[in-house]
Amino acid sequence: MKATEVLADLKRRFPNEPEYIQAVEEVITTIEDTYNEYPEFERYNLIERLCIPDRIFSFRVSWVDDKGQVRNNMGWRIQHNNAIGPYKGGIRFHSSVNQSILKFLAFEQTFKNSLTTLAMGGAKGGSDFSPRGKSDMEVMRFCQAFIQELWRQIGADTDVPAGDIGVGGREVGYMYGMYKKMARENTGTFTGKGREFGGSLIRPEATGYGNVYFLLNMLQTRGIDIAGKRVAISGSGNVATYTAEKLISLGAKVVSLSDSDGTVVIPDGLTQEQMDYVFRLKNIYRGRIREFAEEYELPYHPGERPWQIVDCDIAMPSATQNELDGDDARALLKQGVIAVSEGANMPSTPDAIKEFLAARILYAPGKAANAGGVSVSGLEMAQNSQKLSWSAEEVDSKLRQIMADIHHQCELFGKESDGFVNYVKGANVAGFMKVARAMMAQGIL
Numbered sequence: 001m002k003a004t005e006v007l008a009d010l011k012r013r014f015p016n017e018p019e020y021i022q023a024v025e026e027v028i029t030t031i032e033d034t035y036n037e038y039p040e041f042e043r044y045n046l047i048e049r050l051c052i053p054d055r056i057f058s059f060r061v062s063w064v065d066d067k068g069q070v071r072n073n074m075g076w077r078i079q080h081n082n083a084i085g086p087y088k089g090g091i092r093f094h095s096s097v098n099q100s101i102l103k104f105l106a107f108e109q110t111f112k113n114s115l116t117t118l119a120m121g122g123a124k125g126g127s128d129f130s131p132r133g134k135s136d137m138e139v140m141r142f143c144q145a146f147i148q149e150l151w152r153q154i155g156a157d158t159d160v161p162a163g164d165i166g167v168g169g170r171e172v173g174y175m176y177g178m179y180k181k182m183a184r185e186n187t188g189t190f191t192g193k194g195r196e197f198g199g200s201l202i203r204p205e206a207t208g209y210g211n212v213y214f215l216l217n218m219l220q221t222r223g224i225d226i227a228g229k230r231v232a233i234s235g236s237g238n239v240a241t242y243t244a245e246k247l248i249s250l251g252a253k254v255v256s257l258s259d260s261d262g263t264v265v266i267p268d269g270l271t272q273e274q275m276d277y278v279f280r281l282k283n284i285y286r287g288r289i290r291e292f293a294e295e296y297e298l299p300y301h302p303g304e305r306p307w308q309i310v311d312c313d314i315a316m317p318s319a320t321q322n323e324l325d326g327d328d329a330r331a332l333l334k335q336g337v338i339a340v341s342e343g344a345n346m347p348s349t350p351d352a353i354k355e356f357l358a359a360r361i362l363y364a365p366g367k368a369a370n371a372g373g374v375s376v377s378g379l380e381m382a383q384n385s386q387k388l389s390w391s392a393e394e395v396d397s398k399l400r401q402i403m404a405d406i407h408h409q410c411e412l413f414g415k416e417s418d419g420f421v422n423y424v425k426g427a428n429v430a431g432f433m434k435v436a437r438a439m440m441a442q443g444i445l
């Protein structure tokens with residue numbers, strides 16, 4: 001396999017899908033040497049079969065708003081690869097959603113899920129519908145219409161969706177309710193469900209907590225303590241808030257949060273009281289981070305991201321793709337950042353990644369660092385199959401172990417001769433090898 005040729009061909013076939021091409025490029029350039037050690041992979045044209053999704057469902061979603069006006073959105077589900085288990089991955093509702101973004105997310109999910117050590121293939125879905133500014137009833141009607149289109153393609157052992165940007169417990173509940181009604185079954189074909197109907201304890205916290213556990217594993221390799229470290233976080237949604245909560249409990253200082261409108265800087269570090277306010281603001285009132293800044297008279301920077309305006313030791317981008325570019329990376333490095341651990345999927349641009357690797361800081365790509373969310377989703381599936389529910393302590397301890405195992409796999413496949421761990425290469429090669437072996441064993445499909 002020549003990565004440049006594979007990429008040129010994918011660009012020709014999918015010319016309008018830049019995010020998808022970006023994600024593929026990062027993976028195949030790092031696995032190229034390993035791939036070429038196995039001539040049978042080439043004969044089976046494994047690389048193309050791994051890059052191009054198994055199938056894509058796309059559909060129109062028509063729903064009625066509160067004024068009685070009919071509205072139309074697009075919906076998609078990308079079933080990327082099910083070599084190691086049922087398709088699995090979140091659903092994103094955001095006005096920016098398109099096929100390219102969902103294809104990149106489903107591609108990344110395949111390698112991430114492989115790293116979790118659990119039996120899950122990769123998928124992603126979503127819509128260009130934005131829940132922002134919509135009433136509860138509008139969100140419910142949209143979710144129901146979305147599932148009326150999708151329900152035949154998903155199932156507990158086929159394809160198990162969950163949340164992502166714009167999809168939290170409320171949206172999962174509405175979608176699961178309609179799924180159950182259409183499919184006439186109660187088998188847990190969604191994760192991130194409410195606790196009363198099969199949701200796992202710790203699933204809401206899992207992506208943020210898992211990212212912090214991964215960070216602790218990285219810091220340990222250099223004998224660095226998290227206590228007292230200044231951590232810049234972007235976003236203020238599910239991943240960002242639970243990352244912040246865990247960091248506070250460990251004595252770190254969270255010095256920023258943000259949303260798509262701007263960034264709040266917290267020079268003395270977020271307190272637990274402020275954290276509770278943010279949880280209420282985001283989950284109950286569905287407000288903006290500017291309102292938090294106003295409430296506590298903190299500096300607010302409209303239209304800005306945290307990276308060039310805060311003073312920090314560690315960065316944890318937890319909002320969206322390509323939110324941290326080369327200039328941001330250079331600014332972070334200039335002020336001596338020691339670690340970057342990604343809560344979001346593909347938040348760093350290729351230019352930024354190049355800078356982090358060249359500076360040999362601890363840099364964890366999302367597919368390793370944020371795998372805690374889907375891992376606990378896998379544990380939710382296991383509990384649903386058993387018709388049991390595990391304690392928070394049990395789930396949390398399994399999550400810690402999974403994050404440690406992912407860290408170990410990254411070290412195994414990413415350690416260079418001088419001892420530096422390239423977590424990008426480690427995660428990609430480890431994730432790839434498991435999927436590749438499973439695909440080879442199951443024939444041409």
Ligand SMILES: NC(=O)C1=CN([C@@H]2O[C@H](COP(=O)(O)OP(=O)(O)OC[C@H]3O[C@@H](n4cnc5c(N)ncnc54)[C@H](O)[C@@H]3O)[C@@H](O)[C@H]2O)C=CC1
Nearest residue numbers: 164165166207235236237238239259260319320344345373
């Ligand atoms: N929820 C989960 O379990 C997992 C989520 N992720 C990733 O973490 C990231 C955040 O997801 P969630 O916290 O679940 O979503 P969320 O909807 O709860 O929060 C998203 C946050 O990002 C901000 N944001 C969205 N688009 C933005 C943009 N264009 N510019 C600046 N800020 C923007 C929003 O204002 C919000 O604060 C996404 O990249 C997602 O794919 C990754 C693994 C699991």
Ligand SMILES: O=C(O)CCC(=O)C(=O)O
Nearest residue numbers: 089090162164373374377
């Ligand atoms: O929990 C899941 O199934 C998916 C989580 C997710 O969307 C992700 O890992 O990016």
